[in-house]
Amino acid sequence: MSPNSVNPAGQLEAVLLRLRGDFLAELPERCNRLEQAVLALEGGQGAEAAYEELFRNVHSLKGTGGTFGLQTITTICHQFESFLSDSHSRYTQAFGSAALAYVDLLRQVGDLAAATASPDFTAVEAALERLRTTLLRSRARCSSPSLRPACAAFISSLWRTCRCRSAWSTTASRPWTGSCINPSNC
Protein backbone atom coordinates (compact mmCIF):
# COMPACT_ATOMS: atom_id res chain seq x y z
CA MET A 1 0.00 0.00 0.00
CA SER A 2 1.54 3.35 -0.98
CA PRO A 3 1.58 6.16 1.57
CA ASN A 4 -0.71 8.19 -0.69
CA SER A 5 -3.44 5.56 -0.60
CA VAL A 6 -4.11 6.35 3.05
CA ASN A 7 -3.18 10.01 3.03
CA PRO A 8 -5.68 12.34 1.34
CA ALA A 9 -3.28 15.27 1.56
CA GLY A 10 -0.59 13.20 -0.15
CA GLN A 11 -3.05 12.17 -2.85
CA LEU A 12 -4.06 15.77 -3.36
CA GLU A 13 -0.44 16.86 -3.54
CA ALA A 14 0.24 14.34 -6.29
CA VAL A 15 -2.77 15.47 -8.29
CA LEU A 16 -1.85 19.11 -7.80
CA LEU A 17 1.65 18.44 -9.10
CA ARG A 18 0.18 16.95 -12.27
CA LEU A 19 -2.26 19.84 -12.69
CA ARG A 20 0.58 22.31 -12.16
CA GLY A 21 2.50 20.60 -14.95
CA ASP A 22 -0.56 20.88 -17.21
CA PHE A 23 -0.90 24.54 -16.31
CA LEU A 24 2.75 25.24 -17.15
CA ALA A 25 2.44 23.33 -20.41
CA GLU A 26 -0.53 25.50 -21.38
CA LEU A 27 0.98 28.77 -20.20
CA PRO A 28 2.77 29.64 -23.49
CA GLU A 29 -0.52 29.29 -25.36
CA ARG A 30 -2.28 31.44 -22.79
CA CYS A 31 0.46 34.05 -23.20
CA ASN A 32 -0.06 33.89 -26.97
CA ARG A 33 -3.74 34.67 -26.41
CA LEU A 34 -2.85 37.62 -24.21
CA GLU A 35 -0.54 38.93 -26.93
CA GLN A 36 -3.21 38.47 -29.56
CA ALA A 37 -5.66 40.45 -27.44
CA VAL A 38 -3.13 43.28 -27.08
CA LEU A 39 -2.52 43.27 -30.83
CA ALA A 40 -6.27 43.26 -31.46
CA LEU A 41 -6.52 46.38 -29.34
CA GLU A 42 -3.81 47.96 -31.45
CA GLY A 43 -5.82 47.16 -34.57
CA GLY A 44 -8.79 49.00 -33.11
CA GLN A 45 -11.43 46.57 -34.39
CA GLY A 46 -13.48 44.97 -31.62
CA ALA A 47 -11.35 46.81 -29.11
CA GLU A 48 -13.88 46.64 -26.31
CA ALA A 49 -14.28 42.87 -26.61
CA ALA A 50 -10.51 42.43 -26.88
CA TYR A 51 -10.00 44.53 -23.76
CA GLU A 52 -12.53 42.49 -21.81
CA GLU A 53 -10.94 39.27 -23.07
CA LEU A 54 -7.52 40.50 -22.02
CA PHE A 55 -8.72 41.54 -18.56
CA ARG A 56 -10.59 38.26 -18.01
CA ASN A 57 -7.58 36.17 -19.05
CA VAL A 58 -5.18 38.11 -16.85
CA HIS A 59 -7.57 37.79 -13.89
CA SER A 60 -7.90 34.08 -14.54
CA LEU A 61 -4.13 33.58 -14.65
CA LYS A 62 -3.78 35.53 -11.42
CA GLY A 63 -5.95 33.12 -9.50
CA THR A 64 -4.73 29.96 -11.14
CA GLY A 65 -1.02 30.72 -10.87
CA GLY A 66 -1.21 31.31 -7.15
CA THR A 67 -3.31 28.22 -6.59
CA PHE A 68 -0.48 26.18 -8.13
CA GLY A 69 2.08 27.87 -5.89
CA LEU A 70 3.37 30.26 -8.55
CA GLN A 71 2.97 33.43 -6.53
CA THR A 72 5.11 35.41 -8.99
CA ILE A 73 2.45 34.86 -11.66
CA THR A 74 -0.16 36.21 -9.27
CA THR A 75 1.99 39.26 -8.53
CA ILE A 76 2.61 39.99 -12.22
CA CYS A 77 -1.07 39.56 -13.06
CA HIS A 78 -2.14 41.70 -10.12
CA GLN A 79 -0.04 44.59 -11.45
CA PHE A 80 -1.11 43.84 -15.03
CA GLU A 81 -4.76 44.00 -13.92
CA SER A 82 -4.23 47.33 -12.17
CA PHE A 83 -2.45 48.64 -15.25
CA LEU A 84 -5.39 47.59 -17.43
CA SER A 85 -7.89 49.21 -15.06
CA ASP A 86 -5.89 52.43 -14.97
CA SER A 87 -5.69 52.57 -18.76
CA HIS A 88 -9.50 52.83 -18.97
CA SER A 89 -9.32 50.64 -22.09
CA ARG A 90 -7.61 53.37 -24.11
CA TYR A 91 -4.97 51.95 -26.42
CA THR A 92 -1.75 53.88 -26.88
CA GLN A 93 1.65 52.79 -28.10
CA ALA A 94 2.86 52.92 -24.51
CA PHE A 95 -0.05 50.75 -23.40
CA GLY A 96 0.86 48.12 -26.00
CA SER A 97 4.52 48.11 -25.04
CA ALA A 98 3.82 47.78 -21.34
CA ALA A 99 1.15 45.11 -21.83
CA LEU A 100 3.54 43.03 -23.94
CA ALA A 101 6.24 43.49 -21.30
CA TYR A 102 3.90 41.96 -18.71
CA VAL A 103 3.20 39.03 -21.02
CA ASP A 104 6.94 38.53 -21.52
CA LEU A 105 7.43 38.34 -17.77
CA LEU A 106 4.72 35.69 -17.52
CA ARG A 107 6.49 33.68 -20.22
CA GLN A 108 9.75 33.88 -18.30
CA VAL A 109 8.09 32.60 -15.13
CA GLY A 110 6.62 29.72 -17.09
CA ASP A 111 9.99 28.86 -18.65
CA LEU A 112 11.78 28.96 -15.31
CA ALA A 113 9.12 26.96 -13.49
CA ALA A 114 9.05 24.31 -16.20
CA ALA A 115 12.84 24.01 -16.21
CA THR A 116 13.48 23.37 -12.53
CA ALA A 117 11.67 22.27 -9.40
CA SER A 118 13.00 25.23 -7.40
CA PRO A 119 12.97 28.15 -9.81
CA ASP A 120 14.56 31.48 -8.91
CA PHE A 121 12.30 34.33 -9.99
CA THR A 122 14.55 37.12 -8.66
CA ALA A 123 15.38 38.52 -12.11
CA VAL A 124 11.74 38.43 -13.18
CA GLU A 125 10.63 40.16 -10.00
CA ALA A 126 13.31 42.82 -10.49
CA ALA A 127 12.11 43.40 -14.06
CA LEU A 128 8.53 43.63 -12.81
CA GLU A 129 9.56 46.28 -10.30
CA ARG A 130 11.34 48.25 -13.05
CA LEU A 131 8.21 48.07 -15.17
CA ARG A 132 6.04 49.20 -12.28
CA THR A 133 8.38 52.13 -11.57
CA THR A 134 8.43 53.14 -15.22
CA LEU A 135 4.66 53.12 -15.43
CA LEU A 136 4.30 55.10 -12.21
CA ARG A 137 6.63 57.77 -13.60
CA SER A 138 4.79 57.90 -16.88
CA ARG A 139 1.46 58.19 -15.09
CA ALA A 140 2.75 61.13 -13.08
CA ARG A 141 3.89 62.79 -16.26
CA CYS A 142 0.59 62.04 -17.96
CA SER A 143 -1.51 64.05 -15.51
CA SER A 144 -2.08 66.53 -18.31
CA PRO A 145 -3.84 65.10 -21.38
CA SER A 146 -1.67 67.22 -23.63
CA LEU A 147 1.40 65.34 -22.42
CA ARG A 148 0.10 61.83 -23.12
CA PRO A 149 1.47 61.45 -26.66
CA ALA A 150 4.92 62.40 -25.42
CA CYS A 151 4.66 59.89 -22.59
CA ALA A 152 3.58 57.21 -25.01
CA ALA A 153 6.68 57.78 -27.07
CA PHE A 154 8.80 57.86 -23.93
CA ILE A 155 7.59 54.51 -22.64
CA SER A 156 7.75 52.94 -26.05
CA SER A 157 11.38 53.97 -26.38
CA LEU A 158 12.24 52.14 -23.16
CA TRP A 159 10.84 48.70 -23.71
CA ARG A 160 11.75 46.26 -26.40
CA THR A 161 11.37 42.53 -26.68
CA CYS A 162 14.59 40.61 -27.02
CA ARG A 163 14.72 37.48 -29.16
CA CYS A 164 14.78 35.50 -25.92
CA ARG A 165 11.45 37.22 -25.19
CA SER A 166 12.81 39.10 -22.21
CA ALA A 167 11.59 42.63 -21.74
CA TRP A 168 14.52 45.01 -21.64
CA SER A 169 15.27 48.66 -21.69
CA THR A 170 17.26 50.66 -24.22
CA THR A 171 18.23 53.37 -21.81
CA ALA A 172 21.31 53.24 -19.59
CA SER A 173 19.77 55.62 -17.07
CA ARG A 174 18.97 54.22 -13.66
CA PRO A 175 17.03 52.21 -12.63
CA TRP A 176 17.06 50.42 -15.96
CA THR A 177 19.82 48.01 -16.80
CA GLY A 178 20.15 48.89 -20.46
CA SER A 179 20.48 45.24 -21.34
CA CYS A 180 18.42 42.13 -21.56
CA ILE A 181 17.57 40.79 -18.12
CA ASN A 182 18.13 37.27 -19.26
CA PRO A 183 21.48 37.52 -21.11
CA SER A 184 22.26 33.82 -20.85
CA ASN A 185 19.49 33.11 -23.34
CA CYS A 186 20.53 35.75 -25.86
Next chain:
Amino acid sequence: MSDLKRILCVEDEPDIQAVARLALEMVGGFTVKVCSSGQEALDSVAAFAPDLILMDVMMPGMDGPATLQALRAQADLAAIPVVFMTAKVQPEEVQHYKDIGAVDVIPKPFDPMTLASQVRDAWMRRNG
Protein backbone atom coordinates in the same frame (compact mmCIF):
# COMPACT_ATOMS: atom_id res chain seq x y z
CA MET B 1 -26.43 21.79 14.50
CA SER B 2 -26.25 19.72 11.31
CA ASP B 3 -22.92 18.62 9.86
CA LEU B 4 -21.25 20.28 6.93
CA LYS B 5 -21.43 17.65 4.18
CA ARG B 6 -22.51 19.15 0.89
CA ILE B 7 -20.79 22.12 -0.72
CA LEU B 8 -21.79 23.91 -3.90
CA CYS B 9 -18.66 25.48 -5.41
CA VAL B 10 -19.29 28.32 -7.86
CA GLU B 11 -16.18 29.24 -9.87
CA ASP B 12 -15.77 30.11 -13.55
CA GLU B 13 -12.09 29.19 -13.92
CA PRO B 14 -11.72 25.48 -14.82
CA ASP B 15 -8.31 24.99 -13.18
CA ILE B 16 -9.50 26.50 -9.92
CA GLN B 17 -12.73 24.49 -10.11
CA ALA B 18 -10.68 21.32 -10.38
CA VAL B 19 -8.35 22.21 -7.52
CA ALA B 20 -11.17 23.34 -5.23
CA ARG B 21 -13.18 20.20 -5.90
CA LEU B 22 -10.20 17.94 -5.22
CA ALA B 23 -9.27 19.83 -2.08
CA LEU B 24 -12.80 19.74 -0.68
CA GLU B 25 -13.44 16.11 -1.61
CA MET B 26 -10.06 14.53 -0.89
CA VAL B 27 -9.00 16.45 2.19
CA GLY B 28 -12.36 17.56 3.57
CA GLY B 29 -14.39 14.51 2.62
CA PHE B 30 -17.25 16.71 1.41
CA THR B 31 -19.73 16.01 -1.35
CA VAL B 32 -19.09 18.73 -3.91
CA LYS B 33 -20.98 20.04 -6.91
CA VAL B 34 -19.26 22.60 -9.11
CA CYS B 35 -21.07 25.32 -11.09
CA SER B 36 -19.37 27.60 -13.60
CA SER B 37 -21.58 30.64 -13.21
CA GLY B 38 -23.95 32.39 -10.85
CA GLN B 39 -26.91 31.50 -13.01
CA GLU B 40 -25.94 27.82 -13.10
CA ALA B 41 -25.68 27.92 -9.31
CA LEU B 42 -29.16 29.41 -8.99
CA ASP B 43 -30.48 26.71 -11.30
CA SER B 44 -28.80 23.92 -9.31
CA VAL B 45 -28.98 24.95 -5.71
CA ALA B 46 -32.47 23.74 -4.85
CA ALA B 47 -31.88 20.26 -6.28
CA PHE B 48 -28.41 19.83 -4.77
CA ALA B 49 -29.43 21.26 -1.39
CA PRO B 50 -25.97 22.31 -0.22
CA ASP B 51 -25.11 22.97 3.39
CA LEU B 52 -22.82 25.78 2.23
CA ILE B 53 -21.99 27.64 -0.98
CA LEU B 54 -18.37 28.52 -1.75
CA MET B 55 -18.43 31.18 -4.44
CA ASP B 56 -16.00 33.24 -6.51
CA VAL B 57 -16.70 36.97 -6.44
CA MET B 58 -15.60 37.99 -9.92
CA MET B 59 -17.33 35.95 -12.59
CA PRO B 60 -18.57 36.92 -16.03
CA GLY B 61 -22.30 37.57 -16.23
CA MET B 62 -23.80 37.28 -12.77
CA ASP B 63 -20.98 37.84 -10.28
CA GLY B 64 -20.78 36.54 -6.71
CA PRO B 65 -22.56 39.44 -4.97
CA ALA B 66 -25.38 39.42 -7.55
CA THR B 67 -25.79 35.68 -7.13
CA LEU B 68 -25.85 36.05 -3.36
CA GLN B 69 -28.52 38.73 -3.68
CA ALA B 70 -30.61 36.45 -5.89
CA LEU B 71 -30.27 33.61 -3.36
CA ARG B 72 -31.30 35.84 -0.49
CA ALA B 73 -34.39 36.89 -2.43
CA GLN B 74 -35.71 33.31 -2.43
CA ALA B 75 -37.12 32.33 0.95
CA ASP B 76 -36.23 28.64 0.65
CA LEU B 77 -32.60 29.39 -0.29
CA ALA B 78 -31.95 32.48 1.78
CA ALA B 79 -30.54 30.67 4.80
CA ILE B 80 -27.79 28.78 2.96
CA PRO B 81 -24.48 30.26 4.12
CA VAL B 82 -22.29 31.69 1.38
CA VAL B 83 -18.51 31.99 1.64
CA PHE B 84 -16.81 34.15 -0.95
CA MET B 85 -13.43 33.43 -2.53
CA THR B 86 -11.68 36.53 -3.79
CA ALA B 87 -8.36 38.27 -4.24
CA LYS B 88 -9.97 41.49 -3.03
CA VAL B 89 -9.35 41.12 0.70
CA GLN B 90 -8.66 44.62 1.93
CA PRO B 91 -10.46 45.04 5.29
CA GLU B 92 -13.09 47.37 3.81
CA GLU B 93 -13.71 44.93 0.94
CA VAL B 94 -14.11 41.98 3.32
CA GLN B 95 -16.46 44.04 5.47
CA HIS B 96 -18.51 44.94 2.39
CA TYR B 97 -18.92 41.27 1.46
CA LYS B 98 -20.02 40.47 5.00
CA ASP B 99 -22.40 43.41 5.00
CA ILE B 100 -24.14 42.05 1.91
CA GLY B 101 -24.54 38.64 3.52
CA ALA B 102 -21.43 36.52 3.06
CA VAL B 103 -20.59 34.57 6.22
CA ASP B 104 -16.86 34.63 5.48
CA VAL B 105 -14.26 35.45 2.84
CA ILE B 106 -11.44 33.13 1.79
CA PRO B 107 -8.53 34.91 0.10
CA LYS B 108 -7.48 33.86 -3.40
CA PRO B 109 -5.24 32.29 -4.33
CA PHE B 110 -6.20 29.73 -1.71
CA ASP B 111 -3.98 26.98 -0.39
CA PRO B 112 -5.49 23.69 -1.63
CA MET B 113 -4.16 21.88 1.42
CA THR B 114 -6.06 24.12 3.84
CA LEU B 115 -9.15 25.09 1.82
CA ALA B 116 -11.32 22.41 3.40
CA SER B 117 -10.36 23.45 6.93
CA GLN B 118 -10.93 27.13 6.08
CA VAL B 119 -14.42 26.30 4.85
CA ARG B 120 -15.10 24.16 7.90
CA ASP B 121 -13.90 26.98 10.18
CA ALA B 122 -16.27 29.41 8.45
CA TRP B 123 -19.10 26.93 8.96
CA MET B 124 -18.19 26.45 12.63
CA ARG B 125 -18.00 30.19 13.29
CA ARG B 126 -21.45 30.67 11.78
CA ASN B 127 -22.98 27.75 13.64
CA GLY B 128 -20.78 27.84 16.72
